[in-house]
Amino acid sequence: MADASALWDLLQQTAEPSAAEALKSAVASAPDRALNRVNPLVFAAAAGLDEEAVIGAFVRAARIGLFDMAWNVLCPGCGGVLETAGALKSINRHEYFCSFCVSANEPTLDQLVEVTFTVNPRIRRVAAHEPDSLSLAEYMRQVFWGSGADLPEDIESAVGRVTLDQMELGPGERASMSLTLPKGVFIAFDPVTHATMFLDASGDETQERRTLSLIFAESHAHSGTVALAPGPVRIAFENKAGRRTLPGLWVHGDELNALSEARLPFLTATRLLSNQTFRDLYRDGTFDPEQRFKITSLTILFTDLRGSTALYDRVGDLAAFDLVRSHFGELIAAVATEGGAVVKTIGDAVMATFPTADRALRAAMRMRDAMRRINAGRGGEDLALNIGLHEGPCLAVMLDDRQDYFGQTVNIAARVQDLADPTAVLATKPVMDSAEVERLLGEQGYRTTSRLLNLRGVSEAFQIYEIRERAAA
Template sequence: MSEAETLFAALRQSANGDVVEMLERMVRDAPDHALNKMNALDLAAREGLAEERVVAALLNAVALGIFEMTWNVMCLSCAGVLSANKSLKTLDRRQYSCAFCAAGYETTLDNLVEVTFTVSPRVRRIAAHSPDGLSVAEYYRQVFWSSAIDLPADLEKVLDEVTLESVDLPPGERAILSLNLPAGTLIVFDPVTHTAQFLDVSGGETNERQNLSVIFNKVQVPVETIALHPGPLRLTLENRTDSRVLPAVWMANQVLDNLLSRRKPILTAKRLLTNQTFRDLYRTDTLAIGQRLKILSLTFLFSDLKGSTELYERVGDLVAFDLVDEHFRLLQEIIVSERGAVVKTIGDAVMATFETPDRAIAAAIRMREAMSDLGAQRQHQSLRLKIGIHEGSCLAVTLNAQQDYFGQTVNIASRVQSLAASRSIVVTKSVVDNAQTQALLASNGLKPALKRVALSGIEDEVSVYEIS
């Protein structure tokens, strides 16, 4: 049995069989580019498989060494990868800039950071493992652009339609290009160093040769648009890096606009942090000590088992422990099925996160019913769950040697839970205002009741809604 066969046999012990079969088939038969920077959500859609099963299988495959995981900071405008990271620990800049789009972005995990998967060279070597050998079109496909852009199969042909001139420039070399500039906006761009120089070509046509020099190095500096006239240009390109660069003169035309507008869903860092498989596998190795990464919108659910102390006294430690343990098992099962993750348990309480408010509401409704069913089955009707939900911004941090969250959103969610009476779900306005939440509540015949309350540590009263 080969090493790959042994690894996939091990993967079958922890992942869905249909997904493992698909991944094994891809490693054996798929073209190189299909095994580089794999988009888990797109892969699930194309293969007709559940997203969470595909994500879980890929995460377990990373743990076994079959695939490698990359956290790509990407430009929201052109979908280019601004920084490729093997771990969240190296996302240490407050802002990332895209020279091609002349745009800057605050570092957040909501949609700026995608997570992709590439086959490990120990299982199969592919061209992307040696990117210096890739053609220009394949470098753009496999290295520069993120998995958010839906690139056409004939990418080389499309790039020809937007490229006025290009060159493969070895390290330390210089090239001189003679061009005849058309009117319009042109971009001298290199995808390796992410260097861009914009040219505004306008006015009357000239017969005199114009000159321009562009230097490629590891230092990115803001550059102003250069005004030129239509006509001849002597363009000097100098590579001062220790690797090849791939500069090209692009025309900002409709073909380029159409190419950059083709998008597909991605596995974001935020979604992965709310994935239970990820938390189980990487609980202590996600963020560096002292590192803080911002999330603009995350939904927190806190639950607590009402009257658990009295339960222990009434039925005895052994029976009570068994009930509480079963309660934890049921809650985690429901949270995971609604695409959430348990952050931690505190006594009889659970803290969980969800990517969107409607997922948390769906989980809360099911959790409440599950506790009623459990109480009925064990003849302990006193099993009542108090649940609070809030949505907002927060910081992803490391606390007590595991990935956790910090901020006012977490504080409010915890305090909202303390307002819940037996079997009630208390949520904040930001949760109820979510369109998917409203549709979910309506489909379940639930009408939230508004209350204004004071929360400890919060200066102003807040609006909360009780879902009885």
């Protein structure tokens, strides 16, 4: 396809070349299911590529139409996709109900919203573009479970071991399954509509045939739990859903739990929102101004140039402007290299976010190195950078047509930077409690000291750590 060739050329020019080539190769030769709801972290590991490069390549590929990006709300219990949307703004409910686990879940961006990529049908059609053609096992793998589900290769056998019976119903069809129910807990379940009814078979076995019924119409409907004795049972299903359904009787037990609970790392919405490539390409329209998404943990970095007013007075407006512009370029590069994103600049200050604390600390040290290089090139100490880090919960919001973050965590990070000086990076205890940060401190030989300090506008005192690089031998 000529148009596709031009798009691949564009991706090769804008994304990291090895990552772009890996995507192109996958589209050319990978099996269908490998191109549906692609997990970029798993893709990167399999290809031996850097995660950030692969994420950036998928984001660019989605922007130019090679792949379609989806935001999926996950159930933390079974790993099922409760809703999928082409944009974060379409995820607009406070709770999403999982009938399989009988639980309501708030869509926190760093835990329960994943981002996946499916090849665009104009580039290559795959089976998942027509989900009604998939078998039950493949539907579970490619549609029901999210990209973080660690599923066995032989999914047909795995699903077969945890189902007593299953069938396929077209729109408007009725059918029933008759079987002898052993002791145990079973779930009459359709993964298309997420409709469920639980059967608790206990006590003495009976020879009396019982009849139960389940209608598939309203999505995610849970019909409660029916207690009955083991023995003959007939379950009647009626499909009013307007599309094919796949009702079956699932065995609730250790094997189903093991199948549902095995997890792989996946690309969270928080990580993508903190990705510089995504922020550059999707500057607005990510979600609506009225939406407020919770993030349970985000690392926030603030910087500010010390004495910038005096700098303008000392070297003149033109030289100072060039220095400040160089400083911004280096800070943005340091943030992007460590998988973070610049949220905004405020005067000479920068606010950036990172999915993990160690990435933020690495970026901070890159920034310090960059300032030293610029100063060495000028033969002076014109650029002095204050840096503060804090980690905690916050809200993702839209402010002034820009995706931003709000909450006490943001306030504390800014106050920590207020206390900083160019001799050390300041960080709070939540940052230092990270196992990855502890490992980084040990590997790089950073020296730390701590003090209990009061932050302006914050009632409680905070343990603040000064992080300094190892002194030269």
